[in-house]
Amino acid sequence: METNYYSAYIDQQKTTLDSIPLHKVRQIAELLREAWTHNRQLFVFGNGGSAANASHFMTDLGKGASDALGKRFRCLSLNDNTAWITALGNDYSYDDVFLGQLQNYAQPNDLVLTMSVSGNSPNLVKAIDWANANGLTTIALVGGKKGKLAEIAQEVVVVDSEHYGRVEDAHMTICHMLCYQFMEQGN
Template identity: 55%
Template sequence: MNGFIALPDPPTRRYTAARMTDWIEKYLAAQAAAHAALPADTVVRFVELLKAALREDRQIFVFGNGGSAANAAHFATDLGKGASDRLPRRFRVWALTDNLSWLTALANDYSYEEVFVRPLQNLARTGDVAIGISVSGNSPNCVRALEWARNNGLRTVALVGGAPCRMAELAELVLAVPDTHYGRVEDVHMTFLHLACYAFIEHPEWAGPFPPS
């Protein structure tokens, strides 16, 4: 004997698999509804914005926190490598989340609200593109970066959730997913970003002829 007494499962644990299956089915149904609400015309406008940035040799900056930071880095990879490998000119894209030394120095010496706007002040020029990603749409560091970008002549994009938010008020182009569940909204944001990248990967001709260098 090991000194422990085996107790029967309480009634609330006997049907865990059935309850889990029900929860999964409901989650997937809500996920499908969120994806179905993704407007194709907004994707087209975003692709056209990226196309203009490519043709004009503009810099594209993308940023967010947490899962949105991961989406920003993923997008920069897909656009900077996958899409660029298929085109005669390469996208100049950078996720502002990806220089850990600079980001933490800014957070430590100023505040976390400054971690995205300060690199923009160093590097961004009129006509460049700033893409902010935030489910709440009110993350102070993203709001501050988009405010600076708009005030300094950058083209601005906000990927947000369904609640009213400051980033949606600031941006030229807005994707507002009609949901507030963080996992679902982040998944739809990544689908939106994937669609834009794969538009160039699978149809590089859509970038059009490039002007002479």
């Protein structure tokens, strides 16, 4: 492979990053600050690479941002309990793996954030529908296809690309901005 491929990939990644609507990221930061102030929970989840991003985000927010602020974020990645996910998937449906956990943990006014490149994953849509119906604030980070999540989530950040790797990288950049804002600027 020629180095032109890599150079073009980087150029396209820069274009994808430039598409992040920073005013929407700021709105999500305000929702996180409000949740932190009022001791509300944040639940984050996704599939595949977005599942890994959810776990990484909660590690940075739960440890790094919490350490910097001196007060803990109450946050949880719903991707991290394999036994629960497989029990819900086996006994009910894979569409219920996040919904089932929210039904146990979530309270009105808590935050739910999901990440999806397609915006159409049935398990994410079902969890966001339930969260909306039960008084939670819902946030979706999606790709250029937008999908159903962009229609139903209360706050939506669209990254203007349909390339899975670039969108997942941009979503993680958003998550890092959210965490590092608290780590570097305080509350």
